[in-house]
Each structure stands twice: as C-alpha cells, then as structure tokens.
Amino acid sequence: MDDIAVKRHLSALPQDVIDAENDKLMAAHLYDYESLRVRLERSDVDIETVVRRLMTLEVGLPSWGMISGGTRFARFPMPGEPNNIFEKIEDCAAVHQIAGMTPRISLHFPWDVTYDYTEVRQYAEAYGIGFDAVNSNTFQDQPGQTLSYKYGSLSHTDRATRQQAIEHNLECIEIGQKLGSNALTVWLSDGTNFAGQAQFAETLERYLDSMTEIYAALPDDWRVFLEHKLYEPAFYSTVIQDWGTSILCAQQLGPKAQCLVDMGHHAPNVNIEMIVARLAQFGKLGGFHFNDSKYGDDDLDAGSINPFQLFLIFNELVHAEERAAKRGAAFDPSYMMDQSHNVTDPMESILNSARAIGGAYAKALIVDRAAMAAYQDANDVMMGHNCLRLAFETDVRPALAEARRRKGGAIDPMAAFRATGYRAEKARARQPRRAERGGIC
C-alpha cells in the first residue's frame, strides 16, 4: 500500500487520536482488504486502481449543513454547533481530516455574510479547505431589505424587486471571486400556492430575463447551476419545477449554464438516475446535491433511504464519464451534499454520508462494463441486471477505508470522530444556540 500523504495543513482534530484508532483496527482492516482484493481480482478488477480513483472523489459541504437543521415545526440544536463561518470551516476541516473527500465548503448569502472575505479565505486555506459554488438566497426577507420576496424574486412581476434579486446574485459572484469559487448555484423558490396566482409563461420569461443579466456577469471560468425542485416552499407551482424546464432554460442561457440535481426535488416514483443520464447526454449535467428522501425534500443523509438508487446514479456518472472520454468531451459535474441534520450530529451525518457516497462510487467502479454492454446488446436482461446487482452486493468498505487511510483519515470514521471528543469540547467552547419554533437553520 501507498504511504500516507504528508500533512501540510492545520489539523482541526488531533491526528494522533485518529492514528491511534486506526492502529487498533489495522489488522482487521488488512485482512478485509486482502479478502476484497482477492475477490475483485477474480473479476479482473484491480483494487489498487479502485482505491486511487476513490482518493480523487471530492464532495463539497454546505455551510448551512454544519448546524442542526429544522422543519417548519421546530429546530432542536445540539451543544457545540458552530456559530459563524469560521467555526463552520473548522468543522468542515475536521470532517475532511477524517473522511478525506470533503475539501470544499459552499457558502450561502446572506447567511454567511462577513466583513472580510480575504480573512475567511486565508483561514480556510490554512486548514486546506477551499470554496465550492456560492449560493444566493432570494427566498427570505432579510432585516432592512427594501423589497419583499413574498411573491417572488427573479421572476417577480415588479421590475425593481427583480433587480434587487439580480443584484444580490451579482454580489454573490463578486464574493465568490474573492473566495476562489468558480460557480454560482441558483435555487429559485419562486412559485405559487394557488392556480391563478401567476401566469406560467410570463413568469418564466421574467426569470429568463433576470438570469440573462446574471449570466452575463459570470467570469469566464465560472458556471451557473440551475437547481430545479418540484415544490416547497411553493405548493401549487414552482418556476423551475423539473429537469425539463431546467434544461430548456440552461440551453437558452448558454454553455456556462448547467443543471443541478438534488435527489429530493423530484416527483414520487421518478427515475432519477435516468434524469442524470439525460442531462449528461444533452451536455447539461452540472452537478449534484446529495442527500436522500422518502417523501419530499426530506434532506436525509445520502444513502440512508435508498442506497441502491445512489449506486445507480454513480453507475450513470461513471458511464457518462467514459462516454465523454471517448468523444474527448469534458465531464466535470460538481458534487455537494445538501442535507438537513435534524436529529443527528451534523458532522457525524456528513461522515456517514461520505461513506455512502464513496461506497456508491466504489461499487460503480467495479461494475464489469464490458460484460454488461455485451449482455445489453444481446438482451440478456438477467445477466445485464446482475452486473449491477453483484457489484452492489459487494462489500467495498475495505477499499473505501484504505482510500481514507492513505489520505490520513480514519478507517472507522464514526469511532475516530467520537474518540477525538471534538463535539464535547466545542460544546464547552462555543456559544449555545437556542431551540427554535421552526426554520431550516
């Protein structure tokens, strides 16, 4: 096995505790890793290649996901939650130290507004943390805000309100440039609660006009991600309600506009992996907000409800990457988590979700694609299907643990994190947050 990468950054967690935890598990890990190596070798899969590719997987973390999330009914914070962007970066760094795959944080404005972004950037860089897409927010009214978003923002009937929302997005791009981001994510909550509240076509035209102005302000190497969502907070219609509207708008805006898939933003029963494939095929797959859901936009931990679906999505991603490579085309979707941790420690949920996402990727990597393609051509349905099923049934945890270990992370993320006593210490050091009668954060 490779040597562990040399640490060049500040450590949010005591590395010796992680190492000590790894030492305890090392013998078992080596045994399991060897067992998996042998098993994969039988199918002509080189575990070393899998581990190396797993080590390249990067998933951004949302700043708002570092604290307890809530529903409209309540929010129950836990002791030791971060209170500002610096503490959130520190938590992100701690997670990355253990999981080795979350090197970027995604900020959200005005939630993460601060006075000096250079300081923020330097603080993050000291921990080896970079900045993912910046997120604009035109779904809330902020204290002192001139015009209300109650009836919409980028698609509002009032020009001045649209302009205010446009300018907020332009400001987000400016901040993002200071931070070193290279993308803007626009989730637009505009929509209606009543038939007759607005006209669908005219509303979308106004949205496209506004987005055209924002698009024009994108730096050359930036992308803008359009995030569709079926419903919530609007309960009758939403302007960018599905991938169909999203891709039509992205086409109209131009090549820097791409579509972002959040796994909880679709109608019941919809085949999400197919949407991923369609967006990739038409050149508009911008990225993901990983999470899981059973009912609506539940924002549960990735892989906690339907891990097979997560695997099937990565199966499409690996296939799309191969297709793109054959054509010499770029394929660079942006991965991020977007979860609401209502009853768990957010850092633990993220560590577990990183395991789930990495595991899904690992399983997608060991699919025998040549065999599967042959079965598909021959309409040998059962064998084609089993190429996926057998990969999914394989226990890839040792490969994943090895990828983490080589980056200085933990063989058992949850055990290592708890061993550090990080949260308990922060509970002593940080200001407590109070329970609230509702709200996501």
Next chain:
Amino acid sequence: MDDIAVKRHLSALPQDVIDAENDKLMAAHLYDYESLRVRLERSDVDIETVVRRLMTLEVGLPSWGMISGGTRFARFPMPGEPNNIFEKIEDCAAVHQIAGMTPRISLHFPWDVTYDYTEVRQYAEAYGIGFDAVNSNTFQDQPGQTLSYKYGSLSHTDRATRQQAIEHNLECIEIGQKLGSNALTVWLSDGTNFAGQAQFAETLERYLDSMTEIYAALPDDWRVFLEHKLYEPAFYSTVIQDWGTSILCAQQLGPKAQCLVDMGHHAPNVNIEMIVARLAQFGKLGGFHFNDSKYGDDDLDAGSINPFQLFLIFNELVHAEERAAKRGAAFDPSYMMDQSHNVTDPMESILNSARAIGGAYAKALIVDRAAMAAYQDANDVMMGHNCLRLAFETDVRPALAEARRRKGGAIDPMAAFRATGYRAEKARARQPRRAERGGIC
C-alpha cells in the same frame, strides 16, 4: 325568505357596511336564487331545505391560522396580523360575521397560553365565539422546558419525558374545561428520520401507555381526537402514520377516542373519501381538519386544489349521517379548518375556504340519493356516477349566499370584507410582526 337573525353579540365588523354591500347585490342574488330554486325543484330538491341545513354547518377556526403561516424556509407576515389570543378571537368573530359558519376557535398550547382563561372566554362570548377542541403541542421545545422533545414526547424512550408530555396534555384538558371546549386533539409528531432510530412496536406501546393516562383524565362529555399523518416533521417513520394505526389505537383506548382526518396527511393518490367512509363505518370518525394539498401537507385553502374531492368527502359525510340516523346512532364529526396562509390574507383565505366547504356540503345535499342507490344496485355505473357529477356541476352559490345572508353575513364575502377596511385598520392599530427565517407561525 326568512328574516335575518337578530344580532345579539358585539360586532367585529361594521354591520352596516356588510348590509350595504348586500344591498348592492340583492337584485342579482334574488335572480340567481330563483334560477337555482327552479332548477332544483325540477329534481324534487327543495332549496329552502338546503339553505336551512347549510345554516347549521359549523366549522372551527384554528387560532394559529389567523396569522400568516410559513415554511421551513421563510415566513412573510402581513401588516395588521393579530398578536395575541384576544386579537385572534376578534378576527375569528369578524370572519364569522361574514361567513356565518365559523362560530368557534381552536386554541393551541402553549402558543395561546394566557394568565386568565375566564377573561378569554368572556371576551369570546361577547362576540358570540365559542371554543373548539384544544390542541396540545409536544413537537417544539419551549423556553425553560425541562426535557427536550427532540427525540419524541408521548412515545419517548425516557419515562420522565413521556410524563412531561402527558402532563402537558392534562393541562390542556384543564384549560379546555375552563374555556368550554369538549375535545382534545393530539397530533403527535413523534417519529424517526432513520431506519434503526427506534423500534416501531415498542414506540407504539409507549404511546399507548401515555395516551391511556390522558384518556383517563378526559371529562365524561369529552372526546380525544387522534390525528394521523404520513410524514413531517419526521421523514422516515411517524408513530401514528395512517388511519390504520389511528383506528387501532382509538379502539384500544376506548369510546371517547376517535380519529381525525387532515386532508394533507395521506400518501399520494390515496382515496381519502374512502377512509372517511371506513372510519364512519367502524364508528371512529371524530372529525376533520379541512385544507387542501397537491404534494404533501401543503395546508392550502380548502377546495383550492381539488374541489371535487372535497365534495366527495361531504358526499360520504351525508351518507354516513343517513346511515347513522337509520340505526339511531350518533354521528357528530367535528369540523375545523387547518390551513397555512403563506401568501394570502388569512381572513380572506378562511372566507374563501368557508365558501368551498359550504359549497361542497350544499352539493352533497342535492345529490339524489335514492336514484343513486338504485343505479348502484343495478350496476348502472354511468348513471350512478352522474348522480354525483351533476350535483357537483350545479352552481349552488346562491343557496350558500342566502344561508350567509340570513345569518347577517355577506352575499359576496370577499367584497364585503374588503369594503370594511378591517385589515387596513388593524395594520394601523396592531403591532407589526417581523419576517422570519422559517416556522409555521
């Protein structure tokens, strides 16, 4: 036509404005009423009987529905919203004055906690307003609360937490007795976000133990309503997740326990009117929370998404009442609205919803039940169906307007309400509420 009922109560709105609005519409109203009378007479339906039954319809209003509702993302209040239970009662009285069918308010604790319930009751009685079911709240943590409901309340694994939740419910019953209520509604948000978070059976056993204590404290003439809900705020499982669990629990608790149907608390595609029929057939239909929904528990205005479904529910209610009458059995479901008015004036939404509910009832009343039963026996599917369709297609608004008018209300509720300038006046007189980053109220 009958004379208008003599007013005996304080008026929240200037009656002369309502009367003046009615005067403007009277000629047209009389024309439309006569047209409908003739049309119904042709089908042997006496419009006078319909109007008299409409005048008996009573639907409670939730105190929390008198202010702007919100989602987890934001809440956008409007000027002039009520700030306390007295102002909410005043708004309820104003609505009742116009709609003539909302004579009760349903309080929610601790949201509506006050120091002197005798004063509250007297205040309400002066306006002719009574008190509907009291609602307990164990889904939020209140300032100063000893034990948290983050992981549950009546079904919590910890006995002391369960006891705290039980005592809160007992206190609600006590308050309700002071107010003259005769029912307790228990909507339990307990549930889980993760498989493995709790054991289903043991959790339900703890819930039943807790409810048994609450049930024992019910006064003789009280009922307790169990309100099921598929999901939210819990996103993997909910303890009382559907009518099946609800009725099994109600059976176990005893005759005072009945099931309450909220129209947005079911899985997609479910036939809600059939659930109403089943609950009625098995003697456990306690009542309704009227609203409408397209996706989840959207809490939209009754009849705004699927008015035919609302009519079909009333069709079952009228049928169940007739069945009960034949057997000499009681049939007394409790009706209430439970809506979240996020983008409309709450009072206007309630006025419109009252129209929708009254309209659905009126249409159910004019169904030719004898003919329908004969078609059903003969499996004349199309004609059986059309007994409902033709009733639904009938414009019953004149009958509804007449029922309102006879009670001193408005022929055109929205026009009359706006003519009074009530909200604008309150916007001057009442403290403004600030926009919030989420929360239902």
Next chain:
Amino acid sequence: MDDIAVKRHLSALPQDVIDAENDKLMAAHLYDYESLRVRLERSDVDIETVVRRLMTLEVGLPSWGMISGGTRFARFPMPGEPNNIFEKIEDCAAVHQIAGMTPRISLHFPWDVTYDYTEVRQYAEAYGIGFDAVNSNTFQDQPGQTLSYKYGSLSHTDRATRQQAIEHNLECIEIGQKLGSNALTVWLSDGTNFAGQAQFAETLERYLDSMTEIYAALPDDWRVFLEHKLYEPAFYSTVIQDWGTSILCAQQLGPKAQCLVDMGHHAPNVNIEMIVARLAQFGKLGGFHFNDSKYGDDDLDAGSINPFQLFLIFNELVHAEERAAKRGAAFDPSYMMDQSHNVTDPMESILNSARAIGGAYAKALIVDRAAMAAYQDANDVMMGHNCLRLAFETDVRPALAEARRRKGGAIDPMAAFRATGYRAEKARARQPRRAERGGIC
C-alpha cells in the same frame, strides 16, 4: 338563437328520437340558458360568443376506445360492441351526432388494418366522419411478425428489429395519407424492467436515429406527435419517460415533431397544466390524449377524477392561444380522447367525457382574463385565484347544451342516447365478443 345546422350526412341514430328528447327538455333548457345569459352578462361575458366557440371544439375519438377496455387481469365486453373498423366508425358517428364535437376517428395499426382504405374513407365520409392522427403499434407481436418487440422496437439493440419498426411507421403514414389524416402519433413503449437491462443514452440515440427516418417520410403538411409516459408496460425505465425527454427529442427532430400530453402519463402530484404551458411556450405542444386518472395510466373518463385539473388545462390552452395570436403564431393542438372503458358503455363514457371536456373549455372561456392579469401583476393572490374558481363554479351546462343543440345534437346526451335504443339494437345485430383473461382491447 341560431337555427340548427342542416344535416348533410347519413345519420347513425334516428334524428327524430334526439329531437323528441330535446323537445321534452326545451322549456327547461331555455330557462336555464337565459339564467346563465343574465349571469354572464353581469360579468360582461356574451353567452352567444361562448356558444359559438364551443361549437368549434373538436375532439378525435380513438378506434380502440369504441370497445370495452381491459386490464392485465381481465376484459369484460358488453353486448353490441363493434367488431371492425366500419362498426367503430358507425359508433363514432352516433356519438358525434349527439355530442357534435367528435368528428374524427383515430386509427391504430395493425388493429384497424383492412384491405381497402378507400372504402373505409368513403364509409366514414358518408357519416361526416374524418380521420385523426394514425397510431403505430410496436408494443405487441403480431401473428407472423418476423422479429419480436419483446426487448424494444424503435430503440432495439438490433438494427433489423429497428428497421421493422420504422417500416411499420412508414406504412402507417401511407395508410394515413389514404385516409386523409395529417399526423402520426408515436407512443413508444420501449423501456426496461431492470436496472442494467439497457443503457439510457445509447437507447435514446437509437430511438432518435429511427425517428429521424420516420420524420423524413412525413408529408409536408403532416406532424408527428411524440407521446411520453412515465411507466407501463416497462416498469423500471421508459425511453420517452417525461415531457423533458419528449421536447428534447422533438427539438432535435425538427418543426414537424411536437409533444403529445396524455393526462395519465405523469408521476404522482405533477402539475400537468404547467407542463402544458411549458410546451406551448417552447412551441412544441402538439396535442392531448384526454382522460383522467387517480393512480397511474388509469385511462378513466375525462373529468371523472379531477375536473378542476381539466379546467386548469383548458385555462392554459386559452391563454396560450391568446399569446400565440398576439405574436401572429400558430396554435393548433390536436385533441383526442384516449380512455379505457372497462365498466361502462364506451359510447356513454365518451358522451359524458365530451360534456366534461366541453364544460372545461366553456369555463376557461368565461374567465375574466384582463382582471386576472391585473390581479396577478398586483400580486392580489386571492382575487387572481378566484378569477379561476368563480369561473369553475359557474354552471355552464346550458351553454354547452345549446352548442350541441345547434349542431343537431342532444340537450341531454345520455338520455337521448338511451332513448335511441342504439346499443340494444347492436346487441342483436352484432357478433358478441367473449370475455378475456386480460388485455386492453
């Protein structure tokens, strides 16, 4: 009122029976019509204009919908069903005679294959019946068929199978030209039951290649309608699974390719009227398959489950027509029913569905669009919504009856149809069909 149009065609039903039925209802009809006229006049709506526009509404009938439909479990025919294309045309003519809005029949091949299409066309023309879009069928294997469609047709992995499916479509176009059709509807059932059975992107590429050949064969004045469907008969993925894939393919194929919306082909909770608006806005709304559904592709009678949704769709259609007119653009969607009449007389279901569709159109026509637009601009949500609600609550049946009557049809379609004794006579004259263990027709 206008005079009744002069009959120039063969009558499938005895016109005197219809007229006699109308005579019985005439006095009541005149009273109701006048009442509605007065009511609409108050809102500045001219009933005469409404009636004239209703008289222009045309909805095609599917030949396969003229007989009892079935599920995979069973099919229960009724006596007197048509046994061939001639008898189906006769039934279509009978329906049109009463309803006055179903002047075309849509054929399906090879179900409606016959030896002499000139004879068929002449037979139909004698009854005043024309031919709607022709429908290809590559979802079944026919006796003697060379290659099986078990694993796909236009998207099959095997070139020869694709070619067979292409040629079948070309043949349909040829037949359609003989009949005077001007459109081909391609509902492709290709899809998979298992993840891994096929590759999404490659499958769609094959489909597009096949469709390109079919598109090239379209006569100048023809259109091809792409009909998306979420699932069934494929239960994991479907090639044209939603409007997003449909419109991307239609864009790629060219201007003659448009999207067709069947109301039961969407995921649960999806806002279908919004999809209609989107397709219209992007210039790709080809037409409709009207029906209704509660669960999946239930193919129930239009307006029988959610009549408000049907109205909202027509509201979008009327709005889209106005938008197109302002821009001088064409707007000519093709309307058809596509229902499965499993427990009713197909002709009666169609008559009732015509009432529902016409009623939805009539209600959309009386919406005060100028007022609604003003409310929308001002974000007066409740009043904007009520522009739709109040139109929907209006009983437009007299206008609809008048439109039928002026075309020689029936004031009460069901009563008139039953009075003719048509089905009973056919039960004597036509060969009976036997009950079957499953299948749509």
Next chain:
Amino acid sequence: MDDIAVKRHLSALPQDVIDAENDKLMAAHLYDYESLRVRLERSDVDIETVVRRLMTLEVGLPSWGMISGGTRFARFPMPGEPNNIFEKIEDCAAVHQIAGMTPRISLHFPWDVTYDYTEVRQYAEAYGIGFDAVNSNTFQDQPGQTLSYKYGSLSHTDRATRQQAIEHNLECIEIGQKLGSNALTVWLSDGTNFAGQAQFAETLERYLDSMTEIYAALPDDWRVFLEHKLYEPAFYSTVIQDWGTSILCAQQLGPKAQCLVDMGHHAPNVNIEMIVARLAQFGKLGGFHFNDSKYGDDDLDAGSINPFQLFLIFNELVHAEERAAKRGAAFDPSYMMDQSHNVTDPMESILNSARAIGGAYAKALIVDRAAMAAYQDANDVMMGHNCLRLAFETDVRPALAEARRRKGGAIDPMAAFRATGYRAEKARARQPRRAERGGIC
C-alpha cells in the same frame, strides 16, 4: 462444514451438472466463506448459526409465476414455458433443487384446475414439492360461467353473484385439502372506477358477509389471508384498499383470518416495513407476496428496485419473531413470491429473487440487536441506524451460497441453471405458447 443433505427425491435437473459447477467454484467459495466468518466473528456473530437459520427459510412459488407474465398491452412468452400444472411443478422442483428454499407451489383456481388432484399431489411429492396457500380467482369470467364478475364478486350487489363467488372459494378450500395446503389467499379485485359507482360501507358489509361464510368453511388448521391492494384492476376505489381495512376485516372475521402483504400494493412513499411491524404487533401478520416495484403493482423481481427496503422488512420480521418468542406467542408468517416475469426467464428471475430474499434475511440475522436496542434507548440515532446500515453493507453471499450448497443446491444459481441446459431442452420438448395482446398469464 456440514455434509450435504441426502437426496430422497426425483431430480428435475441433473445433479451432477450442479455439482460440477460447484466444484469449479469451491475454492473461491471457501475463501470467501472464511473471510466472512472472520469478519462476523469480530462482531460476535457465528456464521454457522446464520447458515443454519438460512437453511430453514422457505418461500412458496406461485404456479402462475412459472410462465412469462404480461401487461395489458402484451405478453411475450419464451420457448420452453410450462403448459400445465405438472410442468409447472417440474420447474418449481428444478428451482428448488438449485435454490434450496422454494419447496412449495401455490395454485390458483381455475387456472390450475385439473381432473385428479391426487395425481398432482403425488407428482409433486415425488419431487419433494408441497403445496402453499390456494388462491381463488373471482376477477375474471371463465367460459361457461353463469354470472359475471364485471361489477364485483364477493361484494357484488347481487346475492346470486356473491353466492357463486363464495362457492368458488369453498371449492378452492376443498381442492387445497386434497393437496395438503393449509391456507386460502383471497385477493379481491372488487372495486370501482367511478365515484358514485358503489357505496363504500354497504359494499364492505357485503364482502364481510361473504367472507364470513368462507371463514366458516375453513378447516381447523387453516388460515385465510386477506390481501389488500390500493388499486388495479379498479382505478377509483378498491374494497380492501389498504392494511387498515384489511386488519379491521381480519379482526371481525376471527383468529384464522390474517393479513397478507404484497410489496407492490401500497400508495407511493408508504413505509411498508412499518406496516409489517404494525400487523405483527396486532397479531395479524399472515404473510408476504415478495416482489418489488417502482411505480405501481409492477411485480418486479424481489430486491431489484429497492433491496434496502427488503432488508428492512426482514429486520422487522426477525424482531417480531423475537418479540413473539419472549411472550411465547406464535409467529409463523407465510412467505411466497408473486412476480410477473415479463422480460426474463421466469426460473432465472425466481432464482435471483431467492438470492435477494435469502440475502435480506441473512443481513437481518447479523444485525446486532442488543447494541441497536441500547442505542435506541439512548437516542443515539446515528449508531442505531448504523447497526442496520453496516449489516446491510456486509456481503453475506458466502453464507447464502453455503446454505444452498448444504442442501444440494448451487453456489452460483444462475451459472448452474444455465449449465444444465434445462430451458433449451424444454423448448424442444414442450408446446410453444403464442404471443398475446395482453394479460398476466
């Protein structure tokens, strides 16, 4: 490891081919088995115990699932399908020989009607095959049937039709007794396609009356399983539409009546494992029809869409069994597959589904229930969840393979089955079936 059980029965497949296949895989199998043994031992799980419990798992096969299934659109048979009950038993025996866990076949009448059930029973016994629950069919009309089930059967408005359906069920019990079955499964397709077609309460009363007669005819050691289903073939309402109605009816009928859960018979998003827990808690869990679904009653292969859900169901079953054992109560649910194999070889799909079901059971067996209970009590949500997640992520295939091997079955079922050339041989020997225009079988 144990010795392989001695064969006492006729072999449907050449055992030497299976053995030869096993020989090829034996070295790899032993390696993987040992790796898993070590891994489980670390968690104090004895693999031997797991294997022994897996060897006791029995899942019945439906006779109708032995041939290609279809949809309402088409059915595409494959060469070599069985044409009668004897050939179906032979296929069942072949599957059982390889999978070692499908020792019973479930017959369906009148589909499996034959003249001499003694002969059938002897034929099956020669292969070591027994008989699962018998299934009645009142959802189709059979040639020569006196009264039609078009409008219902056990709940029909007509007494004579109900009586005919009752007698059919009584006959099924009689046949079942001859075969050695001990249960009757009643899936009632009765329902409506239109609101107003029937009255819900009266219909259920008629159903209960009919079932009371059938219940009375059950032999002492028999059970009757009530199978609920949300929709299809009825598309507006179904008499036994969900587990709520099912359990209320089972309670009313008596202790021999229990509820049967088919995984595709629920509304979207419903938590099925919770329903399993509820039915078990209230003593009415009769059994399962295993399959999987993405949209409706898709009848796909068990575990092919959501294998985690299948595992969670077995997690509830193992928990319920432990709960019952503590109370000395019986817990004996009946397991069966009910799949429609539309595009695969039915025998291969069943072999793969047996793997999925066995795998889900194996994973449920290795859950650390004591640890999970402790986490649950402490509301350590993440660790409680991970007790399930980690068990699910474990690759239990070696234990499952070993259980099969010890019973004389195959280490790799699919490879062994194909090696026998069974289907190709039957394609030569058996009469071919023709493609059909729809129907399940």
